[in-house]
Amino acid sequence: MYIIIVGAGEVGGYLARILIEERHDVAIIEANEDLCRDLDATLDALIIPGNGISRDALVRAGIDRADLLLAVTEIDEVNMITCMAAEKLGKQDLRTVARVRESGYLAGDGGTISTTDLGLDLLIGPEQAVASKVVELLHYEGTGEITHLANDQIVLLELPLTADSPMVHESLSNLRPDLPSPSLVAAVRGAKGLRIPGGDDTLAVDERAYVITTPENIDEFLIMSGNPWHHVKHVLIVGCGNIGYHVASQLEQQRIFPTIVERDHTRAEKVAKHLKHSIVLHGDGTDHDLMREQLEEASDAVVVLVEDDEKAMIIGLFAKHLGAKKVIVRSDQLDYTPIAHKMGLDALISPRRAVADAILRFVRRGPIASTVMLGDHEAEIIELNVPVSPKNEALIRSPLKEMTFPEGALLGAIVRNGRTTIPTGDTILEPGDRLLVVSLLDAIAGVEDLLQ
Template identity: 35%
Template sequence: MKIVIIGGGEVGFHLAKLLSEDDHEITIIESKHESVSRAQNNLDVMVIEGNGASAQTLVEAGIKKADLLVAVSSIDEINIVSCMMAAKLFDGKKVARVRNYEYSANNAILTADQLGIDLMIHPEKEAADEIIRLIERSAANDVIEFSDGQIQLLGVKIDQNAPIVYKTLREVGKDYESLTFRTVAIDRKGRTIAPGSEDVFMPNDQVFVIAKAESVPEVLKLTGKTETRIENVMIFGGGRIGKLVAKELEKKSEMNIKIIEPDSEKSFKIAEQLRKTLVLNADATDMDFLANEGITDADVFLAVSNDQEKNIISTLLAKHLKVPKTIALVDKTDYLPIISTIGVDVTVSNKMATVNAILKFILKGEVVSVATLKGIETEAIEFIAQPNSKITKKTINKLKFPKDAIIGSVESDSSHEIIVPTGATQIHPYDRVVVFTLPKAIKEVNQFFA
């Protein structure tokens, strides 16, 4: 597929990297020379320095022969105009990242269709939804849902005294046969492991486990974690994400919510918009202020300001003051592999949420959802097995499925029963299958489901 990407920032760069690894023909249009140089030096793609909203630049990028335009620059208006221009130049699909609610609201004066946009992505909403899931699953530091929430992927760090420490996957499977779960990836000191039956669970491993929703509490116990009741939430940053999270949490009557916002004018506006949230005008990197405002009573500290470095610093302060769970908004992909090693429990990225939504759109048809696991080079893809596809021809142990990919779960189309498959499992047409794969195996995995 030939794809033109407008914007070579974090989103455009990461998206181009993933798509080029899957053998798509990628052209990036980027106006900043620094970002142009980064893409040219690190990616196997064509890069054009210019304005993505210019018809001349779009033509130079080969838009007339393209299959897809993805507009993910940092400016909404450039993304929208790029799609409008492209609609006059080619018949392919157009995707735009749009942050301003005025453009994406249900009552918007101009709809996405009228603007020539096939998919409009709101990254802050995607990130806020992820944060709510993380708060609801207090023991996990990554939560992704599949099969309409019936299957959950959990990222959890193994405690020193966890029951599974120093045991192989085979031993754990035998000891806990009654639990439906599978370990699909392990991050050990920055190295991603696609685990086999003889791999051993070690203290401080970040493990990614797929399980039925009802089995999650018991699975968490194996890692040394237990779910705790969340009553007090402190949020640093009253921007779009902070307000979206607070509004959702206000629906839970047992929650006590505080927002810390450094901008005094903004803090007054936020207080007017939220009904049950206490808004404080202060800096969350002030330890004395945090202590005086009862941070030691907080169950969750959430840092979602526009300043990523302050988000990291404030969550480290919160951790120092014994807050059980800290969540930081961090969009710089270079930071993600080291965040957990310095003490931050969980990171959320609205840019990665945008990438996942775009990947799902590009792969749609046989694909239900796509997610990139934070901090490791693994993709989670939920497929629908197509009639006559290779995946339906034989049992799993006879398929010669890529060694860098693992089938995590199967939901039967006929009975809707969800299982963690074995080698003897037969996948049938229209079954929903969750696969975990390293980027280099994505193309081969796709061929099994097409």
């Protein structure tokens, strides 16, 4: 697929690397010439210095042959206008995606503008989705992340393993009878990166296990991970931009009334007017006296959502030092993840990753229903349906042990008629089955080809 990305900031640069790794042809339009030179030296992509609104830049990028255009600059209006210009210049089946941060542009979020109104294929505003994930993580202290899949019939748990966990120092084959059923340890992230484990693999303290299971097993897995947990009652939010506002709003709906620390006085006043039950303080999360005062009264959980990654990490670490039981930090620097976990931070939330997830789902339409990135995009969980197609006759007539499954990929779970099972070599797939496949990056294309 030939893809044009407009805007090579955090989101655009990250997407470019992912899509190039997956063997798509990529062109990038970027206004910052210094950044263009850096990209030209590091990426196998066509780099066009310029503005996405410019007809000349779009033409030089090859808009006439593009299959997909992703407008992901920091300015909503530029993204939408770029997509509309591309629709005029591109081929008839060109698909366009605009990233928007202002929720008023999203018809499904109380806004008035739809993709149909603008002639676009997709408007992506990840803030509410990120906020929902934060709120869910607050309720489960022992997890790094929780992702719902297959219409909420399956969950993917990221479990930090402590010395108190019965899951460590035991081979997975020996451990399997003691795990809640159905479940599968689909991937493990340790000091050497992410791996898809085999039966002889042994889990270690401080590693993170990615477990596929069903919602009713969440509590039992939290206990098995060795992480104590309790119901969150007191939440401190540091930084109240769009994501912080949505987190506070969702918590209020659950009758949890957070305290908010916001540095910008105008923003603090605006938030205070709209959140009827939260306490909004004008202050800075780096003010140690302020943080100490807030956490002395209650220290269930701290959510740090300031947009400066390094500052957010420092605030999160200080909150942990002051006794916060759970600390969630906004960070788009995924390289920080192993260090953050080592230093006691419970979870890093990345809006950039949320955008990438949404766009990848759109790029891979067809049998693929959703994708979830693991680690620093070292692997993915792919949720897909077995299509009803003559091409799949051989696929659905043979047991899995007779299939040539791509190396580096693992079939993790099957949902059939509302029932979740962990497949064995004797399992035979049926049309309409919903599958969860764990795949390293270089095996994704093979998985897609197998199940087209």
